[in-house]
Amino acid sequence: MPDIPQPRKTPLQARSRHAVAAILEAAARILARDGYAAFNTNRVAEEAGVGIGSLYQYFPNKQALVAALHRRHGEETLAALDRALADTAGQPPRERLAAMVVAALDLHRRELGLHRVLEREWPAFDEPPASNPLDQALRERMEAWLAESGLDPAKAGTLLRMADSLTHGLLLDADPGAAGLEHTITDALAGFLGLPARPHT
Amino acid sequence: MPDIPQPRKTPLQARSRHAVAAILEAAARILARDGYAAFNTNRVAEEAGVGIGSLYQYFPNKQALVAALHRRHGEETLAALDRALADTAGQPPRERLAAMVVAALDLHRRELGLHRVLEREWPAFDEPPASNPLDQALRERMEAWLAESGLDPAKAGTLLRMADSLTHGLLLDADPGAAGLEHTITDALAGFLGLPARPHT
Amino acid sequence: MPDIPQPRKTPLQARSRHAVAAILEAAARILARDGYAAFNTNRVAEEAGVGIGSLYQYFPNKQALVAALHRRHGEETLAALDRALADTAGQPPRERLAAMVVAALDLHRRELGLHRVLEREWPAFDEPPASNPLDQALRERMEAWLAESGLDPAKAGTLLRMADSLTHGLLLDADPGAAGLEHTITDALAGFLGLPARPHT
Amino acid sequence: MPDIPQPRKTPLQARSRHAVAAILEAAARILARDGYAAFNTNRVAEEAGVGIGSLYQYFPNKQALVAALHRRHGEETLAALDRALADTAGQPPRERLAAMVVAALDLHRRELGLHRVLEREWPAFDEPPASNPLDQALRERMEAWLAESGLDPAKAGTLLRMADSLTHGLLLDADPGAAGLEHTITDALAGFLGLPARPHT
DNA sequence: GATGAATGAGAGTTCATTCAT
DNA sequence: GATGAATGAACTCTCATTCAT
Numbered sequence: 001m002p003d004i005p006q007p008r009k010t011p012l013q014a015r016s017r018h019a020v021a022a023i024l025e026a027a028a029r030i031l032a033r034d035g036y037a038a039f040n041t042n043r044v045a046e047e048a049g050v051g052i053g054s055l056y057q058y059f060p061n062k063q064a065l066v067a068a069l070h071r072r073h074g075e076e077t078l079a080a081l082d083r084a085l086a087d088t089a090g091q092p093p094r095e096r097l098a099a100m101v102v103a104a105l106d107l108h109r110r111e112l113g114l115h116r117v118l119e120r121e122w123p124a125f126d127e128p129p130a131s132n133p134l135d136q137a138l139r140e141r142m143e144a145w146l147a148e149s150g151l152d153p154a155k156a157g158t159l160l161r162m163a164d165s166l167t168h169g170l171l172l173d174a175d176p177g178a179a180g181l182e183h184t185i186t187d188a189l190a191g192f193l194g195l196p197a198r199p200h201t
Numbered sequence: 202m203p204d205i206p207q208p209r210k211t212p213l214q215a216r217s218r219h220a221v222a223a224i225l226e227a228a229a230r231i232l233a234r235d236g237y238a239a240f241n242t243n244r245v246a247e248e249a250g251v252g253i254g255s256l257y258q259y260f261p262n263k264q265a266l267v268a269a270l271h272r273r274h275g276e277e278t279l280a281a282l283d284r285a286l287a288d289t290a291g292q293p294p295r296e297r298l299a300a301m302v303v304a305a306l307d308l309h310r311r312e313l314g315l316h317r318v319l320e321r322e323w324p325a326f327d328e329p330p331a332s333n334p335l336d337q338a339l340r341e342r343m344e345a346w347l348a349e350s351g352l353d354p355a356k357a358g359t360l361l362r363m364a365d366s367l368t369h370g371l372l373l374d375a376d377p378g379a380a381g382l383e384h385t386i387t388d389a390l391a392g393f394l395g396l397p398a399r400p401h402t
Numbered sequence: 403m404p405d406i407p408q409p410r411k412t413p414l415q416a417r418s419r420h421a422v423a424a425i426l427e428a429a430a431r432i433l434a435r436d437g438y439a440a441f442n443t444n445r446v447a448e449e450a451g452v453g454i455g456s457l458y459q460y461f462p463n464k465q466a467l468v469a470a471l472h473r474r475h476g477e478e479t480l481a482a483l484d485r486a487l488a489d490t491a492g493q494p495p496r497e498r499l500a501a502m503v504v505a506a507l508d509l510h511r512r513e514l515g516l517h518r519v520l521e522r523e524w525p526a527f528d529e530p531p532a533s534n535p536l537d538q539a540l541r542e543r544m545e546a547w548l549a550e551s552g553l554d555p556a557k558a559g560t561l562l563r564m565a566d567s568l569t570h571g572l573l574l575d576a577d578p579g580a581a582g583l584e585h586t587i588t589d590a591l592a593g594f595l596g597l598p599a600r601p602h603t
Numbered sequence: 604m605p606d607i608p609q610p611r612k613t614p615l616q617a618r619s620r621h622a623v624a625a626i627l628e629a630a631a632r633i634l635a636r637d638g639y640a641a642f643n644t645n646r647v648a649e650e651a652g653v654g655i656g657s658l659y660q661y662f663p664n665k666q667a668l669v670a671a672l673h674r675r676h677g678e679e680t681l682a683a684l685d686r687a688l689a690d691t692a693g694q695p696p697r698e699r700l701a702a703m704v705v706a707a708l709d710l711h712r713r714e715l716g717l718h719r720v721l722e723r724e725w726p727a728f729d730e731p732p733a734s735n736p737l738d739q740a741l742r743e744r745m746e747a748w749l750a751e752s753g754l755d756p757a758k759a760g761t762l763l764r765m766a767d768s769l770t771h772g773l774l775l776d777a778d779p780g781a782a783g784l785e786h787t788i789t790d791a792l793a794g795f796l797g798l799p800a801r802p803h804t
Numbered sequence: 805g806a807t808g809a810a811t812g813a814g815a816g817t818t819c820a821t822t823c824a825t
Numbered sequence: 826g827a828t829g830a831a832t833g834a835a836c837t838c839t840c841a842t843t844c845a846t
Contacts, residue, residue: 164370
C-alpha cells in the first residue's frame with residue numbers, strides 16, 4: 001500500500017504556520033502558472049521566500065507538497081457540496097443535483113490552472129481512490145442524499161467519479177466560460193441516475 | 202502556440218519502418234508497465250533494441266514519441282467508432298450510442314496501463330484540443346450521426362469530450378472489469394443528448 | 403597542524419553536566435547502532451532529548467563530539483590496563499601481558515559497535531598520534547612495565563599500537579566470541595617483545 | 604546480504620577503457636591527497652577530465668568507485684604475496700614469512716595515503732569479510748603455505764587479518780620510514796604461529 | 805541558558821540530446 | 826544510416842551551524 005506522504009511536522013508556532021502557508025501558496029501558483037514540468041522544490045522555496053531547507057522541514061518530499069494541495073482541494077469540494085445541499089434542502093432531486101454541479105464548477109473555475117495540473121499532470125502515485133477519509137466523507141454525503149431522494153445509494157461512488165471526470169474534462173479542455181456547462185453536466189448525471197429528461201432544451 | 206512535434210522524417214525504407222515500429226512498441230510497453238516517470242529515451246531505445254541515436258533520427262525529441270502514441274490511439278478510436286456505426290446502421294440512436302460506448306471501452310480495456318499514462322500523466326503540453334485532423338474527423342462522424350438521428354449536431358464536440366472523460370475516469374480509476382460500465386456511460390451520454398431514460402435498470 | 407576541537411566550556415552546573423552526559427550517550431548509541439553515516443548533530447540532539455542549540459553550547463562542532471567519545475574510550479582503556487597490572491603484580495611478564503590483553507578485549511567487547519565506528523569509520527582528522535596526555539600516560543605505563551620486566555622500554559609505543567591494531571582487527575572483523583582470541587593476541591605481542599614461545603598450543 | 608556495487612558496464616572500446624582508468628586514477632589521487640571527506644563524484648569527474656555523466660556510465664554510484672579501488676588493492680596484494688612465496692621457495696618458514704611482510708610493506712608504502720583512507724575511513728558498508736573471490740584466493744595461498752611448512756593451516760584466516768591490521772596500524776600511524784618495521788611485524792606473526800623467537804635483536 | 809526554526813552550500817544522481825566514429 | 830560514449834544542466838534532498846526568541 002503506497003504511502004501518501006504526510007507533512008513532516010505540524011507547525012505550531014506562528015512563524016511556522018506562516019511558512020507552511022507561503023510554501024503551499026507558492027506551490028499552487030507555480031503549478032497553475034507553469035505546469036508540473038516547471039514545478040521543482042527549489043523554485044517553490046524561492047517563490048515562497050523561504051530557504052529550501054525550510055521547505056523540507058515541513059514536507060518530507062516533493063510529492064508531499066502536491067498531496068497537500070490535493071487534500072486542500074478535496075476539503076474545499078466537500079465544503080462546497082455541503083453548502084449546496086444545505087441551501088437546497090427540500091427541493092426536488094434535479095435542483096439539488098444542479099446546485100451541486102454549479103458549486104463544483106464555481107470552485108474549479110477559480111483555480112483552473114492548478115486543477116488542470118492536479119488532475120491531469122500529476123505523476124499519479126497509485127493513490128487508492130476513495131480510500132482516504134475525505135473521499136469517504138464525500139461518498140457518505142452522496143449516499144445519504146441519494147437514499148433520501150429515493151435513488152440508488154449504490155451509485156454514489158460512480159456518481160462522484162463521473163462528476164469529477166466531467167467537471168475536469170469539460171471545463172479544462174473546453175472554453176472555460178462555455179455557457180450551459182452546468183446543464184450539460186447535470187443532464188448527464190441525471191441520465192445516469194435515471195431522473196427523467198428535462199422537458200425541453 | 203506550441204507546435205506538436207512531428208516525426209522528423211517519414212520512414213520509407215523497410216528497415217526504417219521496422220525501427221520506428223519497434224521504438225513505438227517499446228515506448229508503449231514502458232509507459233504501460235512502468236509509468237511516465239520511468240519513461241526515458243535511453244530506456245526506450247534499449248528496449249526497442251535500437252541505438253539511442255537512431256531514435257533521434259526518427260523522433261526529434263521525447264515529446265514526439267508520446268505524440269505519436271497519442272495519434273495512434275486516436276486512429277484506433279476513429280476506426281472503432283466507424284465500425285460500431287457501420288455495424289448498427291438502421292438501429293435506433295440509443296442502440297448505436299451504446300454500440301459506440303462498448304467499442305470505446307473495449308479499445309481502452311486492451312491497453313489500460315498505456316492509456317492511463319497517456320491521458321493522465323502526460324505533461325500535457327497545451328495541445329489545442331480538436332485542432333488536429335484526427336479530432337476533426339472524429340467530430341465530423343459525430344455530427345453526421347447526430348443530425349441523422351434527429352439530435353443536435355452542435356453537441357458533437359461536447360459529446361466526444363464527455364465520452365472520453367467518462368471512459369477514462371470510470372474505467373481507469375475503478376475496477377476495470379466493473380459490470381454495467383457500458384450502461385452507466387450510455388445512460389449519462391443519453392441524458393446529455395436528451396434521449397428518453399431507459400424504462401428500468 | 404590540525405587542532406583537535408575541545409569542549410567549548412567545561413560544564414560546572416549540575417544541569418549542564420547532565421546535558422553533556424546525555425549528549426555523549428546519545429552520540430555513542432547512534433554511532434554504535436547506525437554507523438557514522440547516520441550520525442548527525444540534529445539526530446544526536448534529538449536522541450539526547452536536548453535542543454540542537456544546546457548541543458552546540460557544549461561542543462563547538464560535530465568532530466568535537468567524536469573526539470570526546472574517543473577520549474572517553476582512552477580513559478577507560480588506561481584504567482583497565484592499570485587494573486590489570488595491579489592485579490598481577492609480581493607475576494611473570496607473560497602473565498601480566500595476557501592479563502592486559504584480556505582486559506582490553508573485555509573492554510572492547512562491551513561496546514563493539516561503537517568502537518568499530520570510532521576506529522574505522524571516523525573520518526580521521528589527522529590526529530597526531532600519541533600527542534595527547536592520555537596517550538602519554540598509556541605509554542608511560544608500558545615503558546615502566548617493560549623496564550621492570552627486563553624488556554626494551556623503547557618498544558612501548560609500538561607495543562601499544564600493535565595491541566590496538568590487533569584488538570580491533572581481530573575482534574571487529576571476526577566472530578566476536580572467537581575463543582582463544584586472548585592467546586592469539588598475547589602470542590603475537592610476546593613474539594614482538596621477544597618473550598619465549600609458549601611450550602604448547 | 605549487502606551487494607557490493609559492480610561497474611555498470613565493462614568498457615570494451617579503447618576510449619572507454621581510457622575513461623575508466625582516468626576516473627580510477629583521479630579517485631585514488633583525491634582519496635590519497637584529501638581524504639574521504641573531500642571525495643565527491645563531481646570532483647572525481649573533474650579531476651579525471653571527464654563529464655560527471657561519464658563517471659556514472661561506468662560506476663553506478665560513489666561506493667562502486669571505492670569498491671573498485673579496493674579490489675585493485677586486493678589484486679596487487681595477492682600478486683605481491685605470490686611473488687614473495689615464489690622467490691623464497693625452499694627457504695625456512697621464517698624467511699618466507701619475512702619476505703611476505705616485506706612485500707606487503709613495500710606495496711603499502713607506495714600508496715600510503717590511499718590505503719589509509721581505504722582501510723580506515725571508508726564508511727564500511729558491512730562487507731562480509733573473506734567472502735569475495737580475492738580474499739578466498741589469499742586465504743588458500745596461506746593455507747597451502749602453512750601446511751607445507753608444518754604449521755597449522757587453520758590459522759590462515761587469522762594470520763591474514765593479523766598481518767593486515769599490523770601493516771596498516773603500524774605503517775600508517777607511525778613514521779612511515781620506521782626502520783625495523785619488517786622485523787617488528789614478522790616477529791609478531793611468528794609469535795602467533797609458534798615459530799621460535801629470533802636468537803637476538 | 806535553552807531552544808528549534810531557518811538556512812543554503814553542496815552532495816549524489818539522472819537523462820535529453822549531440823556528434824565523432 | 827546507425828551507433829553509443831560523452832555531456833552537463835538540473836533536480837531532489839541533507840545536515841552542520843546560526844541566531845532570534
